[in-house]
Every structure is written in C-alpha cells, then in structure tokens.
Amino acid sequence: MNKKMANEICLIDWNQKKLPSILSEIVLTGFRKENDCFFLDALTKGKTNVTYSDFPDKTGYECFINSIHVDDFIGSNYLAYACLFVEACFDIWRRSGFQEKLQAIISSDEFGSLVKLHIVRKGEAWVSDELDKYEESILVADSTVLTLH
Template identity: 45%
Template sequence: MKVNQKMRSELEKTLPQVTELPQELSEILKMGLCVVDDCVFLLSLLSIDTNAELHDFPDRTGYECFINSIHIDDYVTCDYLESACVFARELYLIWRGFGALGGVRFMVMKDEFGVLIKFHKVRSGESFFADDLELYEDASMVFQNEEVFDFFP
C-alpha cells in the first residue's frame, strides 16, 4: 500500500465506523463485473453513456480508470473515506469470485469536497497512478488485492 502524507493524516483521523457498505454504494456493485476487450468494468458504470472508447486512451488501464471512477460523496453524506475503503473491500470480494481476472488496484483520493475511488486490473508495465504519491495535491493512497482488508477487520 502506498499513502502520501496528506492521506496518512486523514487515515489517522478516521475511525472504522462504517463496516458495511451503504445501500447507495451497494447498488453500484449489484450488477457485477464484465470483461470487454480485456478490460474489467463494473457493469453499472459501463452502462453510463460517456462516448469514451478504448482507442481514446493510451492503454486499457487508463480506459478502466476513466469508467471505473466513483465519487463516493455522490452516494453518501458522511464517512466518505471509510465508505470508499468498504466499497473497495466489497468490490475485491466480487472481483476475486469472478474468475481469473488477475489482480485489482485501487486509488482513493480525498479533497475538501469528498472522496474519489478509481480501480483497474493490474497489468505489467501499466499504471494509472504516479509512483510518488506526494506529487498529488490531494490526500491519496493506492492499494491492491488483499490490502483492502488492512483498513477494517
């Protein structure tokens, strides 16, 4: 797991009060995952018409992160960071149960307005996120696979 200093401060202030996924976010996961052109998407997010296509991005990872992007604050009114972590945990369980997809990498960014979570399939030589998270102005963290269980028991 990688965490920048701003996110480290946010995590220190965060109490694990949210242990179950709020209903609003649970609805996003209900439709499950789908694979299109070796890209993995939440079907509920892929169904949103964006006019974006794979050829509009430098790689599959960029395309996945564009589609698989959720503003947590659009669905809950508090505990944004906790809700994002629980969302990642629940999504990972679905991902793991889906079959041979490989690993999943998450990025959570927090600013003064709320929390954004993005995720993509782990691919060799591809990453949507900078290696040095201190380059990001917002509180940021990147984690993958079983690291989703590091937040809450």
C-alpha cells in the first residue's frame, strides 16, 4: 500500500465492523470462470456491450467487470467496508479451490472507495509497482493474505 493508504487504515476503528448484507450478497454469489477470466457472478448480471476484445488483456477485462464502488452501497466508512469486502472475496476464493492467485486493488479518496479484482498473470498488471506515485490512497493485496487490518 502507499503511504496515504497506510495512514488511512491506521485511523479505522475496526471494532464491531462487519460487512453489510448488501455487500455480502455480492460476495456470496461466488466466482465463475469464463474464457480464462474470473468474475464475481453478481457483477456479471448487468447489461454491457463490452467484450474481452475491447481490452488489451484479460486483467483489464476482469478489472472492468469486477469493479465495485463501495460508496454506491453504503453511506460511510468506505475504506473499512472495502477492506472487509476484499477479505470476504478472498475467503470465498480460497474456499472455491481455484489455484490462481486473486488480486484486489482498493483505491480511496474523499468521495469513496473502489475495489477491483483480477487474477495475477505474468506480464499483466492493473497498477504500477510504484504505489506512492498515485494521488489517491491505494492498496494491492492477493488471496494469500488473510486480513487487511
């Protein structure tokens, strides 16, 4: 994570924080594999005319589909709930038995938090390794991490 994110996470009061049911329901639909891409099933239900061929790689396509603005679902504590959402996704991922490593990217600013999910692939990345160059707070974690707090 970059320095901005580290500072923000330190300020979160994790006491009694639990993933709201509206976000839990998205996670509980699980993941499905389609054309070597993995998607949270609930996020594939929306209408879109975008296809894999519209993106330079599978990572970009997955990040487009597996993208959730936490602030669209809750009214406060966006970053805390983004972290809890990612932890729940990682838990479902591990229990599903997929061998691939799932990566989550959380970006946060004064307006809300955004989560994107994709598989770790050689030669593909959604964010730069130089996280401190980003203006917003950013955290990158993968499914081998058990907790973000």
